[in-house]
Amino acid sequence: MSVSSRQPGRSRRSRWLGLGVGATLIGAAVATELRKSAEERTWHGRVAGRVPYDLRPPTLSRVRDRLWNPADHRVLVPTVFGVGWTINLGRVLDPWVAKLPLSGVSARSAPAGS
Numbered sequence: 001m002s003v004s005s006r007q008p009g010r011s012r013r014s015r016w017l018g019l020g021v022g023a024t025l026i027g028a029a030v031a032t033e034l035r036k037s038a039e040e041r042t043w044h045g046r047v048a049g050r051v052p053y054d055l056r057p058p059t060l061s062r063v064r065d066r067l068w069n070p071a072d073h074r075v076l077v078p079t080v081f082g083v084g085w086t087i088n089l090g091r092v093l094d095p096w097v098a099k100l101p102l103s104g105v106s107a108r109s110a111p112a113g114s
Contacts, residue, residue, distance in 0.1 A: 025083040029053035044078075052078035052085065070094035 028047045033055070044054040054062075058081045065072075066080045068090035075092060076085040 022083065025051055025053070029055060029083055047083065051083060053083040054078055054081055056081075 025047055029045075032045065032047065032053075033041045033043055043056045044052075046052050063080050066077050066086055066088065069077070069088055070090040072088055072091060075088055077088045078084075079086045
């Protein structure tokens, strides 16, 4: 018999709570956009002025800017698609990547013709 400090239904309740909060935020983001006239809809902004959302189709440029942008001082940036934040891995990992032996041959420092 295994001994666990977890209560049996706790993880299931936490999962449902997280899904409920997520669905509520997505619903609020969609409602925010639908309240605007068709010409004013941008499909990105903030729910209640705090939680960022972006419901536009993702682009490679936006994925790169959000997931790997060492120039951005923020570690948590708005998500590429959906509601909430994502981690800017470029800000977190760039100091270590710069110390790698091959870091002088990175795409950022490579000559334009290569």
